[in-house]
Amino acid sequence: MGICFIILAFDFYLSGVRPKPDSPETAETDLVHQMPFTKRSTYTLTLAISAAIMASYATAETAPSEAEMAWSCSMSKDGEWDCSVNEDLVNQVESSTQPPSGETAQSPVEEVATEANPSNRTVPAPPTRVSSKAISAEPEQKQQATTATRPSTTPNTTVTTSAAIRRPATSSQVTSNQSGVWDCVAGPNGEWLCNGEQTSVASKNSGGTEINQQVAQPAAVSPNTPIVTNEVLGSEWQCSTSATGDWDCHKVNVHAIAMPGRTGSSGASGPLYITENPYSHLDWVYYQNPQAQQCSGRYLEPEFPVMGDEHLENPPMYLEAGQSSTVIGGLTTLQGGVNVRQGSKRFSSSSAELDQVTNKARLEGNVSFREPGLLMLSDTAQVDTSTSEAIFNNAQYVLHEEGLRGRAQRIIRLEDERLRLEQGDYTYCPPYSEAWQLSSDNIVLNKEEGYGEAEDAVLRIAGIPVLYTPYFTFPIDDTRRSGFLYPSAGYSKESGVDLSVPYYFNIAPNLDDTLTTRYLSDRGLILENELRYLNPWSDNILNTAYMPDDDVLGDNRWLLGVEHKGTFAKHWHSEIDYTAVSDEDYFDDLGTNLEISRQDHLDKRAQISYLRDNWVARIKVHDYQTIDSSSKAPYKRLPQLTLKGEEALSENVNFSLNADITRFDRNLAGLTGSDRVIGDRRHLMPSLSYLWQTPGSFIKPTLSLWSSSYSLENQVAGFSESPSVNAHILSIDSGLIFERDLDNGGIQTLEPRLFALHVPHKDQSAIPDFDASELDFSYASLFRRNRFSGLDRLGDTQQLSLGLSTRFIGQQGVEKASFSIGQAYYFADRNVQLDSTKPAETDSQSDIATEAVWYLSPDMRISWDAVFDHSDFDGKESNLRLRYNSDLNHRFDFSYRYEESSREQTDLSFIWPVSRQWTTMGRWLYDLQDEESLETSLGLEYESCCWTVNFAGRRWLDDTDQYDTGIFLNFTLKGLGSFGSGSSDFMNDIIGYKEREEHYEK
Structure with missing residues (x-):
């Protein structure tokens, strides 16, 4: 009799059938939702029933009397079930059947969000409550998180079930997942390793919306493997058993970790975040190393599993709650931990009401709404599930990607995903700062178009109103408008x-x-x-x-x-x-x-080029406008046709060609003598070279033919109007490379170089100077084949250049330092000069040229080149430069330039932060000979998470040798805009400034 009663009671529990209530407005509800005990008690009740049944079968004893029932229920006046549990009987039954050692069942736990570290999820097995035989007898007895609302067996009855009870399997078995909840297996240390999977048991409401009242779990998660993410995992639960066998759970925040395989170009893993902070409810996280960032943190939305229905036009709705009930007419009430997912949208609240007829929902208490890139929190919300329109009252919002946040008395999310804020505000500042905000009675944020609109807007800085405008538009991303x-x-x-x-x-x-x-x-x-x-x-x-x-x-x-x-x-x-x-x-x-x-000469240039393989053909027209009265206007090229290229004839033989045809013209006003000469030039220079090379040596002979002819106008009297130059150029470049090992594991090289050059003398006094100039003497010029640039002069010479270089190479093959010194020896005078009145150079040897580079670190180097007189070794030219460049915000450059009897100047520029927010930048150009400052500029920048101010001052010497000054100020409210005066023109002279600005504008 007792056994029959228990079986009937258990069947009654599953079916949910009970007498029709007195009030016709209340539909039938699940028995469990009417019972005055918690989920754990419900689970204990179920175990007690199962244990009683199995114990009765095992002992073949008569059932206890009604007074000794495991539980008994009666209906209260209002139609609710009032149940009690016989704990003594339950304990007696449990103690009579102890499970074998090592085979224990585990009490249910709340769903735990997957963590990056599996060790943090280990939960010790609770005290044994049910024998393994009892569990084995019902391997499929698992309950879903929630079950879809389904029609009742009677016209006025709707049956729902309780929130999820997730039962792990024993260590010797893995239960099937037909019900779509959890597959679990015991780990080597007794912890449970579980895999979740979503199933859908759906029904259509009267409005046609498909509703699935269940927990949406990842569709494809590998068993026993946590989801690893470098994003915020959000709040999670850690549980352990108490001395009484009850579950002791508490909420924790998980610090995100860098995802394996997601590394930057440098190979370093992503930043670490600290999620436990007063603003974590807004998805704000702090950087673990804030000194490396401009801001101390950022908005970072959690990563959610891809469910596969995010892009459906009408995705089904999934519900989860601690309790649910449905009344006649389709109104469903959800209580306790309400979670709703529809596609990529997620709602949560303390309670909710869902009208399946009108597709309307009302959420109350700690309301949260999420969709990609958007978070909204409010006290209450009304949602139209068919159009996704929603109204949030007393709300906060965050746009993660844009870094924007704000509050509003009411936020209306329109069907087209625009946000309308009533009595709200908008700011780019982090949650702990109110440096500035734009407030208005009516603000519309249009994420799709990338802008916002505000009516009767007031801009407040530090809480003080500073600007009013009846209508204002502002960008919220880089979308153009x-x-x-x-x-x-x-x-x-x-x-x-x-x-x-x-x-x-x-x-x-x-x-x-x-x-x-x-x-x-x-x-x-x-x-x-x-x-x-x-x-x-x-x-x-x-x-x-x-x-x-x-x-x-x-x-x-x-x-x-x-x-x-x-x-x-x-x-x-x-x-x-x-x-x-x-x-x-x-x-x-x-x-x-x-x-x-x-520039002093403004370009007026147009060209068309044909590029293929190693060849370039080009036609160009190049004119100038000279805006510096002290400068001579350059020649115009009207037009210029060029052909340049090279071709490998064999593995060692190379052919190259440089061909040029140009018409030169210029404004002749105020010019005299040779400056008035204009005309056409035709130039052709084919070259043939052979390279013989071994690992420690090379020889490269080259033979070229220089051929230039002219057709001139306004030629100086006594000179031909059609002069020409035809000459050969023969050079032999050779070198050796010696290496020796250093005690520190590096290598030092010794590289002697010998360069022989023969260019015969050709009279070029009748040829004008259209585009030629004499190159500066340096170590590199010792190995050039022509000491002039351009095509109007071919420097005659018979010389032998000697060079010696040494390099120091570290263990990783990186050059640490180098030094070179060289000199040229001449066997004939150099008669060809730019100015035909200048006498020939008769020295038998050149000055001594040196250059050196020292890499103090990967970010800092010192370079130096100098020219010394060959007779007394006095310095004639010197250029010293110290450069530090670690990143866009740490730049330092100092240079010293000296030319004998001509120039001695220093040039210093820097970009350097003095703190995380303050950055200084400037340039100082000083003339040591005249002891005067040519230009001084200094900038100071303050940058926070949501605003920036730049101050710059400049003092410079103008063309009349008078000082002029300028002051520039610029404010930027991030996410809103900037105003002030531009200062980038002269600040671009600071090395690295333009690169820095272009980087931050991206």
């Missing part, structure tokens, strides 16, 4: 206050325009425009500027610039670089915000 850019302001002595307001036109994905209105208080209004056009075969930029009637000069001022680079066919390339201004003083007086190169 038409609108005003942030203004800039500055001051200079020449033009007064300089205020610039740019407007950006996003015309098309491949076409945009920036129009800048500049106001100079002492001169007037100037308009600057930059038009950019991109097509599949070219990049194009058009720059224009116009100032009508300059108040100081009394004339119109203008600028025109064109840049083009293209590849219009295979092997064919085109390029245009054209700049023109209204007058020589344009840049000195007005400057520009446009990307225009400022």
Whole structure:
């Protein structure tokens, strides 16, 4: 009788059938959800029933009387079940059947998020409660996390089940996973190693939405292997058994680790994060080594397993809760640890109500909403599950990728994924800082378009309102959009206050325009425009500027610039670089915000090139505008045709060719004598060389033919209008390489080099100087075949150059230091000079040239080259440079230049942080001979997580030998924009500054 009663009670528990309640508004609910005990008690109850049944079969005793039932239930007035458990009977049954040693069952635990370190998940086996025989008798007796809502056997009844009870298998078996919960096996140390898998038992509600009330587990996770991630794993649970056999669980935060295989270019693993902090609920993590970062932390969303339905248009919904009940009409109430997943969207709350008819849901208590790149927290939320529209009350939000956060009285997530903030704010600052924020009664954040809009917006800095605007748009990523850019302001002595307001036109994905209105208080209004056009075969930029009637000069001022680079066919390339201004003083007086190169001679150049293998053919037109009155205008090339290349005729024989045809012209106003000569030049130089090489030596003889002919106009009287030069060039370059081992494991080399050169003398006094110049004497020039650049001079010589180099190479094959010294010996005078009136060089030997490099570390090196007089070894030229370059924020460069009776200057530039937020940068150019500073610039930058300020000052010597000064200030509110005055023009002279700015703009 007792056995029958227990079996009937157990069957009654599974079916959930009970008398119809008095109130017709309440549907039938699962018996477990009406029982006043916890999940553990429910599990204990189930074990007690199973133990009683199995014990009865084993002992063949009569069932106990009703007073000795394992449990008994009765219905209360309100239709709830009131149950009690006979603990003495349960303990008596358990003690009567002890399991064999080593075969123990384990009490249930809450689902634990997978950790990076398996050792942290080891949970000791609890005291034995049920014999192994009892478990073996029911190997498939596992319950799902939740079961899908299904129709009742009666018209007014809906049956649901309780939250998950996950039962591991014994050490000798692995249970099947047909129910879609957990497969577990006992590890060597007694810990449970489990694998989860998702199954879907779905039903359609009246609105057509598929609902799966279960826990969404990873679809393919290897057994016994934790998910390893370098992202935040979030809050997890660690459990152990107490002395009474109960589970003692507490919440912990897991420090993320670097994922194996995910390393940077340097091979170092990713950064480590500390997740236990007051702001972890916003997915904020601190860097374990904040000194290496600009900010102390960042927003980092957790990684979730890929379930396979994230990209479905109407993905099913999965629910998990501690308790659930459904009333007539489709209203489901969820209590205790509510988790909802629909595709890539995840909700959680303390409780929730789901209306399956209207597809509406209401969540209350610690509401959290996640989708890729977005986190929202609120007190309550209303969600339309069919459109994904949602309303969050008293909410916070975080956009992880953009690094943005804020609060709002109410946030409405629209169907198109825009966020509408009512009485909200927006900031780029970390959670612990309120350095600035933009607040408004109505803010719309459009992640898809990459911008935000605010009405009646107030900008607050340190909580103080500093700016009001009735309407304001701002970027939230790098997506382009038409609108005003942030203004800039500055001051200079020449033009007064300089205020610039740019407007950006996003015309098309491949076409945009920036129009800048500049106001100079002492001169007037100037308009600057930059038009950019991109097509599949070219990049194009058009720059224009116009100032009508300059108040100081009394004339119109203008600028025109064109840049083009293209590849219009295979092997064919085109390029245009054209700049023109209204007058020589344009840049000195007005400057520009446009990307225009400022030089004494502005380029007006266009060319088309054909490149294939080792050959280049090019046609070029090159003109100049000289804006420095003290400089002589260079010759124009109208046009220039060139062909250059080389071809290997065999393994050791090489052929090369340099051919050039050019028309030279120039503005002849104010020129006299040979400076007025213009005309055509034709040049051809074929060469043939042979290389004989062994591991310790080489010899390379080369024979070339120099042939140049001219057709000249305005030739100097007494010289031919069609001069020509034809000569051969014969050289033999050779060297030896000796090595010896050093005590430190490195190698020192000794490399003598011998270079013989023969170039006959040819009279070139009738040939003008179109593009020739004399190269500086140095160690490298000892081995050149022509001491002139260009094609108008061929230096005659019969010389033998001797060089000696030594290199020190470390154990890893990296050069640590080198030193070279050399000298040339002449066997004939050098008669050819740039200026035909200059006498020939008659010295029988050259000066002594040296160069040295010392690599103090991978980031620092010292280089030095010098020229010493061959007779008394006095220094004639010297260049010393110390350079340190560890990264973009640590640069130091010092150079000293000396030329006898000509120049002695020092140039120092640096970029160096004095703290994590403060960075200094500057340049100082000083003339030691005149004892005056030529240019001094100093910049100071403060950068935090959400704002940056740059201050720069400059003092320089202008063309009239008068000092001018400029002060520049720029503010940047990260995620909002920047305003101030530009200072990049002169700051670009600081070595590494331009590279640094381009890097941070990416």
